[in-house]
Amino acid sequence: MLKSIQTSTMISTTDLEQLAEIELLRDEEEEDEEQSDAGPPPGLPPRRRSSQDAAHPYYDVARHGILQVTGDDNYGRKLVIFSSCCMPPSHQLNHHRLLEYLKYTLDQYVESDYTVVYFHYGLRSSNKPSLRWLRDAYREFDRKYKKNLKALYVVHPTNFIRIIWNIFKPLISHKFGKKLTYVNYLAELRDHLNCEQLIVPPDVLRHDEKLRAAQKGGPPPSVRSPPPRPPLPTQQFGVSLQYIREKNSQVVIPPVMSQTVTYLKQKGLQTEGIFRRSARVQLIKDIQKLYNLGKPVSFEEYGDVHVAAVILKTFLRELPEPLLTFPLYGSLQDIIRVETSLRVTTCMQIVGNLPEHNYIVLKYLACFLHMVSQESIHNKMSPSNLACVFGVNLARPPQGSMSLTALTPLNIFTELLIEHYHTVFGSRCPPGQVTP
Template identity: 80%
Template sequence: MISTADLEQLAEIEIQREEEEQQCLDGPQIHPTSNYCSDTSHPFYDVARHGIIQVTGDDNYGRKLIIFSSCNLPPSHQLNHHRLLDRLKKRQTTWGHRYMKYTLDQYVEMDYIVVYFHYGLKSHNKPSLRWLREAYNEFDRKYKKNLKALYVVHPTNFIRIVWNIFKPLISHKFGKKLTYVNYLAELREHLNYDQLIIPPDVLRHDERLRAAQKGGPSPSVKTPPPRPPLPTQQFGVSLQYIREKNKEAVIPPVISQTVTYLKERGLRTEGIFRRSARVQLIKDIQKLYNLGKPVSFEQYGDVHVPAVILKTFLRELPEPLLTFPVYDQVQGIVRVESSLRVTRCKEIVESLPEHNFIVLKYLLSFLHMVSLESIINKMSPSNLACVFGVNLLWPAQGSVSLHALTPINIFTEILIEHYDNVFSSRCPPGQVMP
């Protein structure tokens, strides 16, 4: 039986061999120079600026999406890997949580998935295998329990060797969460591909792999034009479309029905909005709504189901509820003096189109209500903002970067915590309150 030491040596040899093969396939490499985080006051700016870890919001089933890109790892001598990992030793408590935990701790209390882009891991920038073992041991049960899927993109023999090294440490249940993804297109089967922040180097590498694959699928697969929406469609269509087809409904039926149910059954549920639900079940409920058929959440017996449906509805709007023009204004909230932020948020909200304002006010009234029960449900305005921020606002082009999440979450937290002040003056006629 091959020993761990032999496996480690084999891994080192393998990554050097793969590096040589990649140089032949890819040609000269240009290391990324653009900074993902330009805020030098960020507590982990030295790590955050590389864009190694990105959080891009929820997938369509209520799970946070976290991306780790190996190609953005700088050479080992330029990055202290222990700044990337919080070693929770007593003599280090003054440092508190380091970057990976600083990032993940904001999201691992809820269900999440990880996409790991392996391309770009080289002998000069890879962490040591000892560090990887320490990393796995440092992440306690809450990180492993709430991780629902780990997608390893462009796996190599090095990955498989490392997996064998770790097998004695990894439970069978955790191992079942791992999925190897050979080409980027395969990710579409598992998650919302458009939400991914994919480094240009990874995109180019994927194209080269496909070009080198004899008799394989074309690098670019044409998708058929989308079908026109059904008259009863609820998901993936605009607020205006829903209102036109549901003339008596000021609030979209999905929002009003999920909020009504959650007000009755979910306000005191610990971790409400943090859990996901079975993917197929969410798809089935979406189909019922889109066909105009009745949905009874009573039959599912799980308050997390309507909670996920509510987030899914918001995320699938073609334009976010807060609208695209507001995005840059919200990003500027961090430059506003703290004492003036509530007033600024109020100004931004009042600039929304009337229908968006009505729906937002209805939703935020409910989230404020949830936050008032935070002693029991553990969902403070800050926690709710981490869940809902990226479902209320995203840019017209691309995904929300980890750096851009901070102002979005601050803005959303203010809307929830200071609901009465933010929504006090503007009350359009005919508004329906929850």
């Protein structure tokens, strides 16, 4: 039936809308069957709402946890997550306010490349916005929002989604349409995203479990992860700072960092939007492979400063323990409770608790980012802008994913590191310290 819908030129939009409603009702019946089963699988927590601060300008919408911004994808692009199952019944949610909240959130990130993950499961006739609202929303999201959206992943699509897509085809450009990817199982996201950073609602996890259990022949092959292989002696990505130091003649600054920073200091300090742009995916993978095999990398050959910038962010993001370490994560989050006049001093104290090697590497990075910020008149990257890019790559919680509310204190802390570099790092001079 769906194929005939997609190929027919005679069917009206009204007919498509009616078919969409029919498909949504079928989805609801399947959901009702799932929810009548004997409880969630063991180990999955109940649904929980976002703990947004009541002072948030869109607290009435944000408190539901419909929208989350968490970390980056595998290519250094900010992740924005929309979860239909978190939407309350329509009479409890002002959809106009929802649209304003979407724009308010995206406005903080659309100057950089970003990725959207849409969890479709949980959309019902009781909580879905009208088709008119969807059309208005698409028109509201003008070129500013669409230009830097690099990928849109629709997870657990149904016929309803495909029919809606058909309704909107006259409004959607071919270029935008190429950014859409349907994802049938959560495991398929692993090829594109860092799933450890992905905030997946428990309802979606349960639904995915049922889909995989119902599949003949067991779960999809991508779910069966091979046992981890020991890292190569030359490995640079995905291994600890200590491992890199031991395997590289006790070098203090990891080679990936020293080489990217050296190149960017020479070529990229005045590049507008440095660290905001992504690079060709396959090229980044190829460079990572060269590093991991111990082969030389010359960024001059690529002629694009954004390549080196993405490699630097990727290196930091893939450290098994973030540069600011797991034990200090709670202290970083508490910075928002500190009086503004005392925050620099608090930042110094937190940084002073880092292990020696982490401190040296962080100082090296912060010094470089301070240099970048000094050229903000050209590159448009102020300490605040740099903090939005690097904060999520410097720290993350020991368990689970980082919530939208956790980003604010992390960005504040990172901005302090960059803007007040000389003060924060001036009082401690560890042995063997190096500067960029």
